[in-house]
Amino acid sequence: MSATTVTAALRRSQLYRRHIDLGGHFEQVAESTLVSHYRSIEEERAQVKTLALVDLSALPRIGFKGLGAPDWAAAQGMTLPAQPNRATLQDDGTLIARLSQTELLIASNLSGASTHSAVAVSAVADTTLAERVYSLPRADSHSWLVLCGDLAAETLAKVCGVDLRPHKFANGEVAQTSIAKINGVLIRNDYGDTLAYSIFSDSSSVEFLWDSLLDAMAEFNGAPVGVQALRDC
Amino acid sequence: MKLLTCPLNGPRNISEFTYGGEYHPTPDHQLVTPREWAEHVFFHDNAAGVVIEWWCHTASSYWFLAERNTISDQVIRTFPADEIFNQRVEFNQPASSGESN
Incomplete structure (x- = not known):
């Protein structure tokens, strides 16, 4: 090898x-x-x-901010912490932190094959985000x-x-x-x-x-x- | 070190914060004269006593308001900006206006 x-x-x-x-x-x-x-x-x-x-x-990671961000993320199947300054581990190992009531940070699992972060990254690249949802490209x-x-x-x-x-x-x-x-x-x-x-x-x-x-x-x-x-x- | 309580992050060292100037209620931009608007934007009262100020928790870029006594430097309370800014302000041109001052 x-x-x-x-x-x-x-x-x-x-x-x-x-x-x-x-x-x-x-x-x-x-x-x-x-x-x-x-x-x-x-x-x-x-x-x-x-x-x-x-x-x-x-490894991949991305953020979202805006009044519509929590509802949008929940609609993508993400489980969000109820209050700010808490993080929740998703079933595939993705880490989702709520930095304020309306700001999220999504970090991949260790294999880099995190469904949630892939969905989030492609949502920014491929489609128009929902109203009042703004992406924060955290990877760079x-x-x-x-x-x-x-x-x-x-x-x-x-x-x-x-x-x-x-x-x-x-x-x-x-x-x-x-x-x-x-x-x-x-x-x-x-x-x-x-x-x-x-x-x-x-x-x-x-x-x-x-x-x-x-x-x-x-x-x-x-x-x-x-x-x-x-x-x- | 002095501590300041951020409404989002809790008590933190003062070195994590940035002062953002006095808070003044925003006048109605449709009714106000240019002079009054300029005073709102650029002038400060610099009052001795209890004032409301903007502060930013730099580590989270979180802006909030603090009620502080400028004589004793005692912070009475800190609170989220949405206690005051709870509806969207539109800066549209009034229908009748067209002239510049």
């Missing part, structure tokens, strides 16, 4: 230079390349349990990092003012806040029984955020891992 290069597909992460420097092995998912793993899968599976950082920026504007493992909350406490400890910040809660001085949307979305926080932030400053998080993780022996270890959770 020949190795997939980072340029094998149309889309790659904004962090691809970091991944190459770290010796990442890439895989192709739909139109994107993302890091499958850096080290052996066994090592990375163990790493995910303690403290790991994963870059999912190459926002990066997507996942900080996971038992020590993730301790790490975030160093860079974020919101109390994100698991007993205070439940699975599915959303905090729109400053993380290492970078504004972002932080969603607690555990993978299996592994504590995990998805961070969506401005893609133009994601190299700074990536470096800052790795720096904060260093004292806990945290390390970056590929998407495969997260899928195995």
Whole structure:
């Protein structure tokens, strides 16, 4: 099997230079390349349990805003959280966060084959959206990092003012806040029984955020891992 | 650090917020004189006492209103803008108007 290069597909992460420097092995998912793993899968599976950082920026995601957005999304078969700053996992693993009463963020599952995000993305491309529904193309504007493992909350406490400890910040809660001085949307979305926080932030400053998080993780022996270890959770 | 309570996101460090100026009720643009409109857009009262101000929670780009005492810097309450802005305002030309001032 020949190795997939980072340029094998149309889309790659904004962090691809970091991944190459770290010796990442890439895989192709739909139109994107993302890091499958850096080290052996066994090592990375163990790493995910303690403290790991994963870059999912190459996976699909999109947002919608407007008074008509919640009804439109419900009509597409999406299950929405009842109140703002909550996220709901759909049956196919798609993550849907309600950022305000009338704003949604839809992020793909780890296989990149999320029905809900595909429906949402194609709705923008192919048809006229319903009245009072406006699309927010998040895939280019926002990066997507996942900080996971038992020590993730301790790490975030160093860079974020919101109390994100698991007993205070439940699975599915959303905090729109400053993380290492970078504004972002932080969603607690555990993978299996592994504590995990998805961070969506401005893609133009994601190299700074990536470096800052790795720096904060260093004292806990945290390390970056590929998407495969997260899928195995 | 000072805390401010965002109506959407709850209490947050003041560094997450941006000040957006005084709130003034918007006059009816069909009836108002250009002078009064200019004063509404550009002038500020800079009052000492309890005022209503625009604030933005930068991390979520959420604009809201805050009642604040400018003498003591005490924030009395914060509330969503739709408490005041609860219907759509159309800026159509009045049927009779055509001249410019």
